[in-house]
Amino acid sequence: MATYKGIKGVRVQSLATDPTALEAVGTVWYNTATTALKYAIQGAGAWASGTAMTTGRATPGSAGTTSLALVWAGETPSYTVNTETWNGSSWSEVANLPVARNAPGGFGTSTAAVSAGGYAPPINTACDTWNGTSWTATGALNSGTQMMGSSGTQTAGMKFGGDDYDTETEIFDGSTWTEVADLNLARKSGGSSTLGTTTASLFTGGEVGPAIPARRTANTELWNGTSWSETANLNTARDATTGSGTSTLALVFSGGISTGLTALTESWNGTSWTEVGALATASKNCQGIGSNTSAFNVGGNPAPTTYTTTVEEYTDPSYTIKTVTVS
Amino acid sequence: MANTYCTATNTGKGFFTHDDRNNFYLSGHAGDVWVVGNNAAGVSWINRVSGTAKVKADAQAIVDGKIEEAQANWDNLPADKKTPAEGYATVTRPIKYILP
Numbered sequence: 001m002a003t004y005k006g007i008k009g010v011r012v013q014s015l016a017t018d019p020t021a022l023e024a025v026g027t028v029w030y031n032t033a034t035t036a037l038k039y040a041i042q043g044a045g046a047w048a049s050g051t052a053m054t055t056g057r058a059t060p061g062s063a064g065t066t067s068l069a070l071v072w073a074g075e076t077p078s079y080t081v082n083t084e085t086w087n088g089s090s091w092s093e094v095a096n097l098p099v100a101r102n103a104p105g106g107f108g109t110s111t112a113a114v115s116a117g118g119y120a121p122p123i124n125t126a127c128d129t130w131n132g133t134s135w136t137a138t139g140a141l142n143s144g145t146q147m148m149g150s151s152g153t154q155t156a157g158m159k160f161g162g163d164d165y166d167t168e169t170e171i172f173d174g175s176t177w178t179e180v181a182d183l184n185l186a187r188k189s190g191g192s193s194t195l196g197t198t199t200a201s202l203f204t205g206g207e208v209g210p211a212i213p214a215r216r217t218a219n220t221e222l223w224n225g226t227s228w229s230e231t232a233n234l235n236t237a238r239d240a241t242t243g244s245g246t247s248t249l250a251l252v253f254s255g256g257i258s259t260g261l262t263a264l265t266e267s268w269n270g271t272s273w274t275e276v277g278a279l280a281t282a283s284k285n286c287q288g289i290g291s292n293t294s295a296f297n298v299g300g301n302p303a304p305t306t307y308t309t310t311v312e313e314y315t316d317p318s319y320t321i322k323t324v325t326v327s
Numbered sequence: 328m329a330n331t332y333c334t335a336t337n338t339g340k341g342f343f344t345h346d347d348r349n350n351f352y353l354s355g356h357a358g359d360v361w362v363v364g365n366n367a368a369g370v371s372w373i374n375r376v377s378g379t380a381k382v383k384a385d386a387q388a389i390v391d392g393k394i395e396e397a398q399a400n401w402d403n404l405p406a407d408k409k410t411p412a413e414g415y416a417t418v419t420r421p422i423k424y425i426l427p
Contacts, residue, residue, distance in 0.1 A: 021346055046348035051340045260422045263354065280343060281355035285418075303357060303397040304404065304418035310337065318345035323367075 004028065012037070021319035028324075037324040045267070045316025046277040050296060053091050055082045056307040057299045058285035059147065061106030062194070063113035063130070066290040066313065070110045070130060071298055073118060075102045075285075076307050083135075085110055086296075095134045099126065105150035105159040107194070112154040114138070114172060119146045123163060127177070129154060139176045143168045147188040149203040151196030158198050160223070163188045165209060169228070171198050181227045185219050191243025191252035195291055199225035200247040202268065205255065207239035215239055216256065220273075222247055232272045236264050240284035240301075244314075245292035251314065253279055253297055254286045261302070265314070267292060279312050292316070330427060331365040332386035333378030334358065347372055354427065357393035360386045362427055387426050397421045 004012050014030045024040035031038055053071060060074030064086070071091075072083040081096035097115065104118030111132035117125060125140040141159070148162030155174035160183055161167065167182035183203065190206025204220035218237035221228040234252060241255030248270035255262050261282035266273040279297060286300030295314040302308055330352060335342075336359055343353055351364030351372065361378065363369040373380065381389070401409070401420045408418070 043345070043349040046345040048345045048348060049337055049339055049342040256419060260419075260424060277348060278354075280348070280353055301418055303393070303400070303421060305397070305400040311339070315345055318349060320346050320349040322350070 018321055021321045024321065025319055038321055039324065040319060040321045042317045043320040044277055044318065045265075045293070045314060046318045047265070047279050047297070047312045047314050048318075049280070050311035050313040051086075051090060052309040052311055053084055053298060054093055054309065055080065055084065056309040057082070058301045058307050059103040059189075060287050060299055061104040061113075061115045061118070062287045062289050062298065063106050063108040064110040064289060065195075066294045066296050068110040069289050069296065070106075070108075070113050071287065071289075072097055072106070072115060072130075073101045073104050074287075074299065074307075077305065079119065079121075083130075097128060097135050098137065101126075101146075103146040103148075103163070105145075105148045105162070107150045107152045107157040108154040114154050114157055116150060116157075116159050116172070117141050117145045117148065117162070119163075127172075139172070141170055141177050142179050143170070145188075149190050149192035149201075149206075151193050151201045152198050156198045158196075158201060158223070160192075160201070160203050160228075161187045161190060161206065165207075169223070183221055183228050184230055185217065185221065187217060187219075189240045189285075190217075191241045191250075191255075191288065193247050193250045194244050194288055195246050196223070197247075199223075202243075202245075202247040202250055203228075204243065204250075204252055204268075205234055205238045205241045216258070220268075234266055234273050235275055236262065236266070238262055238264075242286050242288035242297065244288040244290045244295040249292040251276075251288070251292050251295055253288065253295075253314075254283050254300060256284045267316075276316070277314070281310065281312070283308065283310075290314075329365060330383075331363050331369060331373070332381040332383055332426070333361050333363060333373045334381060334386075334389065335361055335373070335376045335378035338376075342376060343372070352427075356386075356390045356426065357397070358389040360389050360426070362386070383426060390426060391423055394421045394423050 057074035101118035105116035145162030238255030283300035351369035
């Protein structure tokens with residue numbers, strides 16, 4: 001019979017406490033406290049609970065990654081100027097937006113971000129840039145909108161779609177917005193490739209009109225720097241959804257479906273969507289931050305008049321400790 | 328029995344981990360109700376988060392009550408908020424559902 005020592009050349013180590021799953025991947029150990037033989041594996045992508053924001057909100061703007069992020073504005077239910085920054089371990093309130101607004105577009109980093117449009121009221125064209133310390137007004141959108149898709153950097157960013165069921169796409173060069181080719185399908189509240197660029201972005205799902213049940217779409221479009229083209233649909237049509245990643249590696253998660261709210265997460269590989277680990281809690285009007293392998297789902301409406309501070313963190317791959325069972 | 332039920336308050340970071348999500352089914356619902364895969368890891372998680380065990384009928388009653396509360400809140404919203412309208416995030420009247 002093969003033995004562990006025969007295969008590995010060493011005995012199974014005995015430990016009083018488990019190492020972290022990441023440290024232990026590929027190893028086996030005996031936990032002397034729980035008298036259990038354990039091993040760690042690389043598992044599929046999964047959502048874990050994260051550090052809650054200080055202000056509960058739906059439809060905020062956001063920029064950055066899961067290491068360094070910025071979240072601002074949104075519905076609390078009143079519209080807010082509140083801005084929070086994430087430093088990798090905690091959220092801190094920083095300088096407020098000049099004007100409270102709901103559902104602005106957002107892109108850039110935690111120290112160089114753009115807030116585009118939103119509802120102040122009314123739906124407006126106003127934009128502000130964030131320099132890590134304060135917000136400053138910058139060039140206005142050509143068409144006022146809210147609940148739009150957005151991606152890029154502070155000097156090369158873009159917005160697409162939005163309310164009132166827009167197709168308009170505009171590109172920002174750091175000071176001025178320029179209209180470019182429209183989306184094929186007018187929509188608001190879709191999922192964006194938050195880390196996309198002005199030459200490669202993705203917009204998927206969303207709300208295409210007020211009529212139920214035809215309001216939700218699974219349609220996905222890709223931007224190539226010149227025009228939008230339709231590509232593979234989501235598996236689950238959804239409105240009030242959000243996303244993260246790039247035009248070739250992205251996630252879409254949360255949103256509204258015919259039976260209520262969804263926790264479903266789908267992963268985009270540049271060609272097709274695949275269902276991956278679901279959020280623990282279904283919600284809508286959340287905001288996605290980060291990439292397809294490390295993402296945040298922040299805030300949202302788990303119920304119509306509830307504005308949550310909750311954050312869930314997606315990691316792919318994730319690492320898992322298992323106990324050897326003998327039956 | 329595939330799942331077990333409890334109430335517990337989400338305390339943020341560490342409340343449920345990637346490890347937990349790979350080791351047992353977990354979903355959160357209104358009223359701090361959690362549906363937890365009924366295996367050793369799931370039972371251990373309920374103990375770790377100081378969850379209060381519930382039978383399914385009681386967990387369902389908590390969720391139903393919270394949904395009825397949310398439905399009443401939605402019913403009391405101004406008309407322009409009930410249909411997708413300028414300035415508002417899209418919210419729809421919650422629908423009751425059966426816990427897994």
